[in-house]
Amino acid sequence: MKTIIHIVKKEFRQFRRDPKMFGIILIAPIMQLLFFGYAATLDVNTVHTMVYDRDNTETSRNFIRDFSGSGFFAIDYVAKNENEINEQIDKGNILICISIPREFEKRIERRETAPVQFIINGSDGNTANIAAGYAGVIAANFSKNIAADILGRQGKKVLPTGQITPEARVWYNPLMKTRFFMVPGIVAMLLSIITMLLTSLAVVKEKEIGTLEQLIVTPIKSYQLILGKLIPFAILGFVSVILVIAGMRVIFGIEVRGSIIFLLGNSFLFILSTLGLGLFISTISKTQQQAMMIAIFGVLMPMIYLSGFTFPIENMPESIQIISYFIPLRYFMTIIRGVVLKGTGFAELWGETFMLGGMGLAILLLASMRFRKKLE
Amino acid sequence: MSGNAIEVKNLTKKFGKFVSVDSINFSVKQGEIFGFLGANGAGKSTTIRMLCGILEPTSGDAFVAGYSVKTEPDSIKRNIGYMSQRFSLYDDLSIEENIEFFGGVYGLEGKKLIERKDWVLESAQLTGKETTLTGLLPGGIKQRLALGVAVIHQPPIVFLDEPTSGVDPISRRSFWELIHILSGEGCTVVVTTHYLEEAEYCGNIILMDAGKIVAEGTSSALKAQYIQHPVFEIETDSPVELMEKIEKAPFTVEISLFGNKMHLAAQDTFSTVSEIGSALEKFGAKNILRIDRIVPTLEDVFIALVDKKGK
Ligand SMILES: Nc1ncnc2c1ncn2[C@@H]1O[C@H](COP(=O)(O)OP(=O)(O)OP(=O)(O)O)[C@@H](O)[C@H]1O
Numbered sequence: 001m002k003t004i005i006h007i008v009k010k011e012f013r014q015f016r017r018d019p020k021m022f023g024i025i026l027i028a029p030i031m032q033l034l035f036f037g038y039a040a041t042l043d044v045n046t047v048h049t050m051v052y053d054r055d056n057t058e059t060s061r062n063f064i065r066d067f068s069g070s071g072f073f074a075i076d077y078v079a080k081n082e083n084e085i086n087e088q089i090d091k092g093n094i095l096i097c098i099s100i101p102r103e104f105e106k107r108i109e110r111r112e113t114a115p116v117q118f119i120i121n122g123s124d125g126n127t128a129n130i131a132a133g134y135a136g137v138i139a140a141n142f143s144k145n146i147a148a149d150i151l152g153r154q155g156k157k158v159l160p161t162g163q164i165t166p167e168a169r170v171w172y173n174p175l176m177k178t179r180f181f182m183v184p185g186i187v188a189m190l191l192s193i194i195t196m197l198l199t200s201l202a203v204v205k206e207k208e209i210g211t212l213e214q215l216i217v218t219p220i221k222s223y224q225l226i227l228g229k230l231i232p233f234a235i236l237g238f239v240s241v242i243l244v245i246a247g248m249r250v251i252f253g254i255e256v257r258g259s260i261i262f263l264l265g266n267s268f269l270f271i272l273s274t275l276g277l278g279l280f281i282s283t284i285s286k287t288q289q290q291a292m293m294i295a296i297f298g299v300l301m302p303m304i305y306l307s308g309f310t311f312p313i314e315n316m317p318e319s320i321q322i323i324s325y326f327i328p329l330r331y332f333m334t335i336i337r338g339v340v341l342k343g344t345g346f347a348e349l350w351g352e353t354f355m356l357g358g359m360g361l362a363i364l365l366l367a368s369m370r371f372r373k374k375l376e
Numbered sequence: 377m378s379g380n381a382i383e384v385k386n387l388t389k390k391f392g393k394f395v396s397v398d399s400i401n402f403s404v405k406q407g408e409i410f411g412f413l414g415a416n417g418a419g420k421s422t423t424i425r426m427l428c429g430i431l432e433p434t435s436g437d438a439f440v441a442g443y444s445v446k447t448e449p450d451s452i453k454r455n456i457g458y459m460s461q462r463f464s465l466y467d468d469l470s471i472e473e474n475i476e477f478f479g480g481v482y483g484l485e486g487k488k489l490i491e492r493k494d495w496v497l498e499s500a501q502l503t504g505k506e507t508t509l510t511g512l513l514p515g516g517i518k519q520r521l522a523l524g525v526a527v528i529h530q531p532p533i534v535f536l537d538e539p540t541s542g543v544d545p546i547s548r549r550s551f552w553e554l555i556h557i558l559s560g561e562g563c564t565v566v567v568t569t570h571y572l573e574e575a576e577y578c579g580n581i582i583l584m585d586a587g588k589i590v591a592e593g594t595s596s597a598l599k600a601q602y603i604q605h606p607v608f609e610i611e612t613d614s615p616v617e618l619m620e621k622i623e624k625a626p627f628t629v630e631i632s633l634f635g636n637k638m639h640l641a642a643q644d645t646f647s648t649v650s651e652i653g654s655a656l657e658k659f660g661a662k663n664i665l666r667i668d669r670i671v672p673t674l675e676d677v678f679i680a681l682v683d684k685k686g687k
């Protein structure tokens with residue numbers, strides 16, 4: 001036990017002198033939080049819009065006002081002819097053009113269908129979809145209102161007919177902000193980076209400079225060496241998790257709805273697997289550079305893609321979905337999003353918790369055995 | 377335990393098909409300074425690493441402090457100190473932190489740790505510089521510190537793998553003084569080196585070549601055994617030319633080049649400088665600047681041995 005403490009102490013003394021480590025541990029969490037929180041958001045906040053109003057009547061202007069008043073559409077351009085529409089779309093200045101034909105008002109008064117054209121730049125499919133969705137909602141509301149208006153003018157009441165109006169309400173993330181979805185995932189990513197990448201680097205570094213050989217000649221047992229090397233990174237991992245959770249609250253106002261203890265417990269189960277992977281990487285790499293490459297491109301990136309961090313797993317081809325069941329991060333991602341956004345706990349997430357714990361133990365054990373064998 | 381600190385029996389190490397250490401046998405007496413000599417790749421480090429329990433032998437066995445390297449490597453680890461060929465301390469820890477870490481790992485604590493820490497600092501002449509980063513120390517002092525740390529737990533046997541390579545001559549001298557102090561305290565020291573002249577500081581030595589032991593004994597015994605002829609040092613402007621010229625001369629037994637000097641082992645009839653001088657002149661050797669009769673060095677022994685094998 002004392003031996004392990006000596007190694008842990010030594011490890012922390014080394015961190016203190018390594019500005020690189022310090023950067024990764026303290027700066028990276030904040031950077032990632034800001035990056036994913038602000039920059040990499042997939043939401044459409046402002047839709048740059050052009051209007052081409054050939055009707056130019058009170059009704060058409062009302063229609064446009066509904067758009068500018070929505071908060072999503074910014075009317076940046078008013079077209080004078082059709083060529084301008086193409087021009088601005090090609091330049092990428094606008095995402096959508098609302099084109100209102102002549103006789104818009106007249107048709108409405110005649111109670112005919114009044115077509116309106118939305119020309120959308122679909123080069124960014126995701127954004128285009130969202131914009132089209134917003135526009136559709138605004139148009140639908142507009143026509144509902146005129147219908148009510150006309151009926152009202154005729155002295156009729158709008159009858160609550162048996163019409164079904166679906167009013168989708170998104171729970172957990174009411175504003176559909178990607179941020180809410182991404183930020184909890186950052187906790188998982190950071191934990192992976194710190195526990196896996198840094199562990200493998202720290203071990204390989206000793207191999208590189210030759211001190212590992214020196215340690216082998218001391219009476220240190222291999223399990224002591226493994227624990228002594230892993231514990232510091234587990235601690236650092238937890239420090240950064242707490243930093244991110246605090247940052248999540250302070251910067252974005254996202255609170256953990258579920259139990260923080262449950263979350264930390266699962267973080268522990270999760271890092272069993274990442275520490276194991278880090279140890280494993282250290283047994284197959286000769287240099288720190290090699291370890292870094294393997295950790296980032298061989299393990300971290302595929303793990304992140306397959307975990308549902310950026311792309312939903314349901315949209316992946318089936319064969320890849322099957323692979324994702326073997327990725328511990330997948331379970332942790334589900335758990336962390338569940339706990340942070342929905343407030344779920346062990347009752348709902350026990351399956352994931354067991355998978356995570358089982359895989360963690362298995363990976364760590366196998367890696368330790370391999371590490372031990374390599375030492376002797 | 378018998379009088380021998382180390383007994384090596386048919387120790388062999390293969391890496392794949394390559395035989396790095398080829399069935400060697402030797403023993404090291406308690407308290408002696410035992411030298412391990414040989415060119416690059418001779419198998420010195422491999423042998424030492426097997427003796428320390430880092431590498432498992434392919435076949436054969438060795439007993440270090442009475443324990444088998446095959447079956448009791450853990451017991452060996454408690455009885456030895458080891459300084460690997462590469463630098464073996466943490467550059468990013470202070471001197472004191474390095475000492476405390478290794479001391480702690482060897483189970484030293486409290487008063488004992490302080491006592492040994494003071495000893496290490498003193499022997500490396502670093503008292504008062506405890507908080508200096510180890511990486512900032514000059515090579516020679518670093519090596520002394522590494523040696524101190526390697527024996528912090530006062531092991532009966534210590535293995536030093538090329539402790540003086542890349543260290544300036546003065547530091548090498550003081551390093552060897554430290555080795556002699558250890559030996560005086562009863563510690564058995566096994567040391568490898570490239571510098572053949574350092575073998576003169578050792579008791580018994582072993583000469584290794586391509587995984588085999590080619591000679592062993594004390595330095596003077598080796599010289600007496602392998603160099604039975606008078607040796608002359610000849611200084612010349614054109615050594616290669618001269619060497620080719622007199623290689624097959626009747627008075628030449630052995631000839632080897634050391635920069636612009638050459639060592640000539642001559643037939644016994646030529647025992648003085650003037651005798652060999654006139655013989656050379658008669659043979660038509662030119663451009664000779666100086667001739668001296670010298671006491672043969674281990675280098676001569678080594679070259680004689682490796683040469684013989686080549687023939
Ligand atoms: N792990 C290994 N795998 C394969 N070959 C090895 C390994 N370790 C050593 N060798 C080979 O064994 C031979 C002996 O190496 P060793 O390091 O023992 O030599 P040495 O006498 O210590 O040389 P040097 O003076 O350069 O340190 C070398 O040819 C080396 O390439």
Ligand SMILES: [Mg+2]
Pocket residue numbers: 420421422461537538
């Ligand atoms: Mg060597």
